[in-house]
Amino acid sequence: MADLRINLAGIESPNPFWLASAPPTNTGYQVQRAFEAGWGGAVWKTLGDPIINTSSRFAAVHYNGQRVAGFNNIELITDRPLEVNLKEIAETKKRFPDRALVASLMVEPKREKWHEIVKKVEAVGVDGLELNFGCPHGMAERGMGSASGQQPDLVEKQTYWAKEAARTPVIVKLTPNITDITATAAAAVKGCADAISLINTINSLAGVDLDSWNTIPHVGGKGSHGGYCGPAVKPIALNMVAECARNARIDVPISGIGGISDWRDAVEFMLMGATGVQVCTAVMHHGFRIIEDMLDGLNTYLDRKGIARVGELTGRSVERYTEWGNLDLNYAVTARIDTETCISCNKCYIACEDTAHQCIDRLTDAEGRSYLKVREEDCVGCNLCAIVCPVEGAIEMVEQPSALGSMTWNERQAAIASLKRKEA
Amino acid sequence: MSEYKEFLEEKAAIDGYLEQGYRIVNVIEDLSGDQLQLAPPEADGYPVTLHLRNANARKYWTSRLLANG
Structure with missing residues (x-):
């Protein structure tokens, strides 16, 4: 206690x-x-x-x-x-x-x-x-x-x-x-x-x-x-x-x-x-x-x-908890749909297609069953599909490794300002 | 064209010039994206300007700039 x-x-x-x-x-x-x-x-x-x-x-x-x-x-x-x-x-x-x-x-x-x-x-x-x-x-x-x-x-x-x-x-x-x-x-x-x-x-x-x-x-x-x-x-x-x-x-x-x-x-x-x-x-x-x-x-x-x-x-x-300008712009997550638990309600597909970044495909497998798959390269990690999904855990947001180091907006703008000073 | 393909194309252009020894010397940020100015490695070479429209490409070149100090 x-x-x-x-x-x-x-x-x-x-x-x-x-x-x-x-x-x-x-x-x-x-x-x-x-x-x-x-x-x-x-x-x-x-x-x-x-x-x-x-x-x-x-x-x-x-x-x-x-x-x-x-x-x-x-x-x-x-x-x-x-x-x-x-x-x-x-x-x-x-x-x-x-x-x-x-x-x-x-x-x-x-x-x-x-x-x-x-x-x-x-x-x-x-x-x-x-x-x-x-x-x-x-x-x-x-x-x-x-x-x-x-x-x-x-x-x-x-x-x-x-x-x-x-x-x-x-x-x-x-x-x-x-x-x-x-x-x-x-x-x-x-x-x-x-x-x-x-x-x-x-x-x-x-x-x-x-x-x-x-x-x-x-x-x-x-x-x-x-x-x-x-x-x-x-x-x-x-x-x-x-x-x-x-x-x-x-x-x-x-x-x-x-x-x-x-x-x-x-x-x-x-x-x-x-x-x-x-x-x-x-x-x-x-x-x-x-x-x-x-x-x-x-x-x-x-x-x-x-x-x-x-x-x-x-x-x-x-x-x-900080200002937006201190967030790492190179941090990335992408959605992954677990086809075993997905109930194919298409809520994620509709949400992504209508209001986000159109990166979920409706596909058909060899047995003719339809399934949903995220095109990870086009996914911006907005979380909307996971938010609207009615099945807990069916959509996971997965961290993506980045070859680039961390870079915040503030660091980016400071680097650009430094570039301009050199140019001047 | 998907945004990812657009990114790959613009990234390839950035990488290509940097591999040839070009240096990023300036950028103009405007409503159309970044106008990235690169200076050639040779004194008598021609400078180039890349128009980077893709958000990830605009992020990428600054990451490269920061990585190179």
Whole structure:
């Protein structure tokens, strides 16, 4: 059994799995049940001036039989008075002193507002604070959430104000609704953040009803953009985490968020630089007890890899993530179809012929049976045939030896520049 | 003609000149590909320009250039 404990900027938890600030962490009842199930930490649903919610709040995108491939919500921060939340936070911390209990905060971008809420929340014994600069709907129209999270100067300033009053670690939660998330991440670091968490939800409209022409969801016939999360956003989140992790200006721990549904997803985020992860949609879909599989799976994986401490995973793949210009142009793979397992559905042939490089031939063998064969010399190694193939392992991408040494685009252009200098 | 055959033809042209002692001295990259300029080994020889359209050929000559320092 590996050691699953993590320490995120001074916040300790018995395992890297936290509940993200969201409906599952709305009350003490919920968070305590989550801790009973085994969650290592929880970020309490965002505290601030209590809001009023709409009825009809969530929507999901189901894709080809997969329920909740993506999830959309227009729910806002807590609608309960601060003192009610604080009482339940104190009770929860008392019952579960070994779990990480972090309070998510959102107030107007005013120094005294941040000081006030930080002091009140820390007084009940939270382990840390998460500044919500990410919610894309409802609060943004009031100058909070992503409205301030999209402006690096406001991120820096508000982080600094929170830090002026804070005695516990401050995590800054970032919005993905921005061109370059490293700009706001760096601003958070400049404002003395102890850690960052990402991503919050992505601006979205889940759909339009083809019969009523109403938005999905709609509130009495009108809709508003919401925040998108769930498995569909994982690649976007993973990239943003990796971009922050490999940026020298962002030298603080990362809490990874975005479509994490199982232990495998969590490991990917940790390899790309996250110290721990936060989960929401998967819990809303399947309940708190998914933590059991997550813990078992992570433990088994670490044992299989001979890794004693989960923290050893953090950042191990970051150096493998780089600019396109640093990729080896002479590296080559080509597709190979295993005719024994191929079911001749022709999906690969159609995909290659219609949308790729026309390098799969339909042939007939001596017995008159048709089969598919890749003309390897014309294959560019795009992977499309293997991606569309319904039979696992029927198409393998095989590395091709190259007589030429490694050459990146950057090296190529440097060589050309050198040639031109000599010519001049 | 398949792109692979196009590559083989352009590669053969590059290899042929390099084997004769030609040196790559300049390239003009434009919308049609690379105009690769080679200088002859003899002082009184004629320079040649290869128009390389194929992506692998454009990759190949720079790999050769890098390999030769």
